[in-house]
Amino acid sequence: MLRTLIFGVTGYTGIELVRILSRHPHVSIIAGSSRTWADRKASEVFPYISSDNNFPITELHPLLEKPDADVAFLALPHGDSAIAARRLLDSGVRVIDLSADFRLKDLATYESWYGKHKDPGLLDRSVYGLAEIHREEVRGADLVANPGCYPTTVILGIAPVTNVNGVDTSFPIVDSKSGISGAGRGAKLNTSFCEAGEGFKPYGATGHRHIPEMEQELSQLFGKKITVRFTPHLIPVSRGMVSTIYLKVSPELDDGHLREVFKQFYRDEQFVKVLPKGVFPDTARVRGSNQVHIAVEIDGRTHFAIIMVAIDNLVKGASGAAVQNMNIMYGMEENTALKALPLFP
């Protein structure tokens, strides 16, 4: 039984970790941290928790003192994560960090997007935990940087074309749409029901913090500098994310061929489904599951490949991927606690 800590357990990714891990046969949640709901039992915060999952919730710092656990999930703001990670690693606890603190390998890049790093010495020790790309490195890691939600869709949507002739990957145009839980659980006017419901809007056009992460990974995969043109939008749903990716292709490239390339690339990946021609990914068909649905089309009129990727931003985009990483780190079946079908409708 893995003894597990969840830091930031009352945010949406923390809550989602509780949900997923409650089905995990080899995990026991020992304790969680929360600024807002400290010093309660889980069942006082989540009315649906049963007595056998009823772990205590404390402030952050008490939980870092002599943590008697095997593994910790950090669902903390960036900065806080770096500090907590060091303490946990020093106590022999393996760490899966859902913040951005260890995703960027280049310190200068990190600091230009996020400000001063709280523990740059750990950057080299961390592994970028997108299992479909870095599975082997995750296996031995004691500090895993869980990928951002947007980068998960973009990297998985572009990675298969690495060796395809006739695809211009130098300038992917990515138009992404995210459910509102991506903005976190704090009370904010712009994510209130009346402001965000029955609406749809872009919320940035030039500088989302997830861009350097996409570019780092794609540049590494393609062995050249990739610059991503990225626009995020807000969908009035709690969960769900779709990225629509545009890549210029040569007129010879065939849609059926390209789809086959994707199928081959993901043939051993149980969470990634390449959809048949004419079927489009829908967030409602991945909700609550760790699945990634990808559709690939080539537009013969304009010679563009359009790659559409859907995930649940809280599962494959956050907590599901984190549990997938934990399963890999401990040599368990990779889909343990992650086999649930989507909740549809």
Next chain:
Amino acid sequence: MLRTLIFGVTGYTGIELVRILSRHPHVSIIAGSSRTWADRKASEVFPYISSDNNFPITELHPLLEKPDADVAFLALPHGDSAIAARRLLDSGVRVIDLSADFRLKDLATYESWYGKHKDPGLLDRSVYGLAEIHREEVRGADLVANPGCYPTTVILGIAPVTNVNGVDTSFPIVDSKSGISGAGRGAKLNTSFCEAGEGFKPYGATGHRHIPEMEQELSQLFGKKITVRFTPHLIPVSRGMVSTIYLKVSPELDDGHLREVFKQFYRDEQFVKVLPKGVFPDTARVRGSNQVHIAVEIDGRTHFAIIMVAIDNLVKGASGAAVQNMNIMYGMEENTALKALPLFP
């Protein structure tokens, strides 16, 4: 491994049975029926189905010929269920029926609400499958009538007061609200997104078909005729149901005492949670789970007990209860495949 059939597998309760049973370690779905999507594999209809769950879908009738199965779930329109049930029972298949065909013990009552019964001879053989009330009978049954969603909330909300002095149960007033999946999966104008979204309305005030079922069970529990005043409304959510129940009480009856009666009544029920004072049931906190959340308050100004009950209409109100019944019928842990926490948010 129980060999299982799902009739009406592409409706919402059928889809939900697939979702729940996909986690069941002792069940294998052999085949399903569907009028609209016959002659396909499940994965062609549900893009998220994995290859190891990929059962065939056929028309209804081929599936009734020599059914080689242990148990069948009927998610069919009433009338069709009665016919299918007979054939299956004759072939030695135990039946859990999600329609109304076997819920009412009195033939005349059934026929006054639903029209001519297609197989009244089976009425005596069936058991009303609300496990919290009829667990022992379900155990030995080969034909279980799975309860309606509204009756589940109403019966569970009123049953605990059977032996409480000072509660007038002769005229419960029940104001219920249901998510739109309760109307089924057919394309209808009044359940289209633009007509039902961003709206709220009663959809009947005097004659919902679930009334006789509530009255039958409550009258039996209380040993006297109970007449329910029932109004259903439509909530713009896919899943979820709340019933707000009003019972006149004597001025002496104390709110804390009444809540304690509920807690005692359900102390061994793992799916029913009686909420602490001041916490109200929310469909968002039971979504996707088999839980029932109940709040009990007494209004000292007006001397009414207000009992508020929330379920997911597709889980505890339909497919989850059906799997719970199956688990009981086969002597398995009652919560097998039903332990999932709610999907929140």
Next chain:
Amino acid sequence: MLRTLIFGVTGYTGIELVRILSRHPHVSIIAGSSRTWADRKASEVFPYISSDNNFPITELHPLLEKPDADVAFLALPHGDSAIAARRLLDSGVRVIDLSADFRLKDLATYESWYGKHKDPGLLDRSVYGLAEIHREEVRGADLVANPGCYPTTVILGIAPVTNVNGVDTSFPIVDSKSGISGAGRGAKLNTSFCEAGEGFKPYGATGHRHIPEMEQELSQLFGKKITVRFTPHLIPVSRGMVSTIYLKVSPELDDGHLREVFKQFYRDEQFVKVLPKGVFPDTARVRGSNQVHIAVEIDGRTHFAIIMVAIDNLVKGASGAAVQNMNIMYGMEENTALKALPLFP
């Protein structure tokens, strides 16, 4: 041209006043107040404001110094309203107050629900501005207490039975459901999209502050003490309110007769529509309009009248009613700026 001030112009009822008044041919908005967005022009806060409506927004207090206006709408928290009202009245500005400060005639009742009153001397001077009931008094008033949204539905739903034999009005049971804008515009966790969306819940069962207002008006109408059993719920829509009202009736009372009583009662009211039998009120069919839709049914099995009332809580439940009152106060056509049909879908 009436020179108009809107206090609290950036809350939802303030915004709605701007929307409605922008169509009013005899009104000019001179200025508004806002704590959060002071010292801007309206067009900086509302991107859709055109240059000819572009009034200045200031803090509350500067706007109270020598207000050069004819009429002021107070969309302020209770307490603040009382203070502002006195200042405005002293400067000769007529006041329409959307808070609760002047709705309750009995000071002790007010103080038991809201705490100390900031200016009880004004209670006698105020008129309860439900035009359908108090039109004549509104005409001459210089301080109008605009009704609460819930009381509007409840009073209009029960008033017509004043002279009907066989209706027991002593204990109306009222089950109400409100859109989320009713909770105001502040950022709160429980009204955030992810917490309130795809959910439905009661949010109180015994002590909503709108109760004394209902009881005051109904008791006055019926000439006897009326005690209301009231439960509010939250619907996942921005706007809309439905109250379902239960009244015990004698077995002789006929549904067609009762509906006719309602039609007669409201025959000269252009905003109130009594629906034909079998048609139920739907918030989606009143959204954005000042209309009130009422359905009346008698349940012959249980001998209850069920009265269902729908409004847009921000229009007839707040800002529309306020403009209706202003129109009456100034002898204008009562429906000026209020003729817009609902926005459907």
Next chain:
Amino acid sequence: MLRTLIFGVTGYTGIELVRILSRHPHVSIIAGSSRTWADRKASEVFPYISSDNNFPITELHPLLEKPDADVAFLALPHGDSAIAARRLLDSGVRVIDLSADFRLKDLATYESWYGKHKDPGLLDRSVYGLAEIHREEVRGADLVANPGCYPTTVILGIAPVTNVNGVDTSFPIVDSKSGISGAGRGAKLNTSFCEAGEGFKPYGATGHRHIPEMEQELSQLFGKKITVRFTPHLIPVSRGMVSTIYLKVSPELDDGHLREVFKQFYRDEQFVKVLPKGVFPDTARVRGSNQVHIAVEIDGRTHFAIIMVAIDNLVKGASGAAVQNMNIMYGMEENTALKALPLFP
């Protein structure tokens, strides 16, 4: 008083015409047609219609016999529109057609996307009714082809750059998102609440019928062939549309300059608002209004202009634009009946 007919009055664009025209001081709706709700009065179909707007609804054909009207709006399926238009024009009725029948000037292009044209002889007589571009032609027209919703956003979003150096317009990439009312009012499974709610998906990637319309107008504006890369998606809202447009620009082009170009281009257009830097268009801020909100940003990292355009697809994308055209055709103030501010929230 203009005597007006609305064909297809019970679809969403027909309903919206009724809503908008109900505020028009110079228009009287004489009659409407509907296949599903023929032979009723409007108030039987729309419970909110008042007695003074209560026009009769008939089948299509009776309404085409000797139509005694000045102007007709056709909210009919393509094909049906062409036939009706001829009859009406022959009777001296001016026609505003909301279908696609007269939008494409090139017959072969029409027929390759829509099939055989029912009255190609009228193509030359029609005017493409995007007022901001073709106002003068609309003035004298007796047959106006009202633009599609997607083309409205795309043409208005790109037209201002006609004379800007350093913008590559040959290959606009357009990622569009539409509310569900765009799919019309028929009952369909994929637009039902449970299938489309809490979801988001692309619904085509290579061949939407609105593409030739965008290309025709843009090619004409730019004096060269423009090919649009277009992907439509479905947003879970009733109303609203956002197009995000990507244009490659030269590194010298400045964001402030480009925004200024847009402001100049639309300086006399009362329905088009170019938003300040950092403010993004939101469907919730145009809902129910005829406004177009445009944000312009240049991404200095990738040298792309990102132009984001929001409208209400039923207003500026359909019925509002149609009324705007009527106002122009009859020399009335262009914003008559179109001044309403958005319904927010």
